Amino acid sequence: SQQGEEDPQALSIQEGENATMNCSYKTSINNLQWYRQNSGRGLVHLILIRSNEREKHSGRLRVTLDTSKKSSSLLITASRAADTASYFCATAALGNRDDKIIFGKGTRLHILP
């Protein structure tokens, strides 16, 4: 079963613009993680945010978590061609092991030159 659902399914933006992707989930969580997948580098862990955190930054990435709405967003600022990839959120459900994560279907991001 898939816990997280990303929105939109696909997104195309101009290089230099900001990209925002959203993830909604159904049950309470221990943590939420974002991953990137492209053909060149495979699936790569980007950032983890715990249920008691509201915002985290890593370079050009900003992740927010709203547990009352059961949603998270991933913002990529000043996008680059290399950011073209699929982005997945993955959730660790409350009461489960921290490392048992369930992936959503992903958002396909395409950066236009």
Added chain:
Amino acid sequence: EAGVAQSPRYKIIEKRQSVAFWCNPISGHATLYWYQQILGQGPKLLIQFQNNGVVDDSQLPKDRFSAERLKGVDSTLKIQPAKLEDSAVYLCASSSRPSGQYFGPGTRLLVL
């Protein structure tokens, strides 16, 4: 640091044949995962090992899939016999702590 290694990268077989995938995790990582990723979907956990013991295999179709991790290092995942719906990318990941898993390049399987 060397990443997670997987082989083969690609495999084409006919239905009812058997196939095996190999994974070598990052050195020192006690936890190893096998995921199945069908085109257009996110990865789905098949089995998780902690050292050489199985932690979770609730989503593994045990009538046809098997996996082992001898000596707590390398792991193999086998499908016997394969079905058309097994066509997918099989990803191996490893971790030393809960905060983030490191994935290999995957094995792309096509069952004809």
